[in-house]
Amino acid sequence: MNxxxxxxxxxxxxxxxxxxxxxxxxxxxxxxxLEDQPDLLEINQFYHKKGGCFWGAFIDGELVGTIALVKYDDREGAIRKMFVKKEYRGKELYIAQQLLDTLIAYSKQNGLLDLYLGTVSILEAALRFYERNNFVRIEKGTLPDAFPIVDVDNVFCHLKLN
Incomplete structure (x- = not known):
């Protein structure tokens, strides 16, 4: 599979x-x-124009995964929209890992020093994935002031890039 x-x-x-x-x-x-996530209809405006990016993972022309970077500060970014279709998850294809590696490489190339993300506690496999990739859970109150919080998120993580 390509x-x-x-x-x-x-x-x-x-x-x-x-x-x-x-x-x-x-x-x-x-x-x-969808009304809670207007960024999904304004990918260019919300992600690309501000120096971030929105990536898609494709297999045979089918969109099977996404990840996005919101660049909200010269040195900081927020990871958003990390999703992989159920039938394409897991260690066989490593799609989530490839998406995250792509975002981290882009972030480093563009001078970011810190990545943050918010998610929901129900997404336990996602949290384990981030922790395997050296993200550390942090309290909501320690997030940077400019971090774009999503209302449903209740778990937050940080990765120091170097």
Missing amino acids: IIIVPIKDDYSEAVVDLILNIQQKEFNVPIT
Whole structure:
């Protein structure tokens, strides 16, 4: 299977919305809607224009995973929208790892020193994945002031880049 990870823009919004909302709502019952995530319809504006990026992982032309970087400060960024379709998760394909590695490499190339993320405690496998990648759980109160908090998030992590 040939996995391709490339930056994607607004022309992929429909596929992105379909992938992410299915995982959030149907698989994990996270109480979040498209209205709560207008960034999914404004990928160019929300991610790319501010110096961040939004990547898609494709297998045979099908979008199977996403990850995004919100660059909210010269030296800091927030990881968002890390999702991989259920049937493509796991150690066989390492799609999540490839997506995260792509984002970290981009962050380092663009002078970021710190990455932060918020998630929900129900996503235990995701939290274990981040911890295996040297992210450390932190208290919400210790997040940088400019960090863009998502209402449903209740677990926060930090990675020091060097």
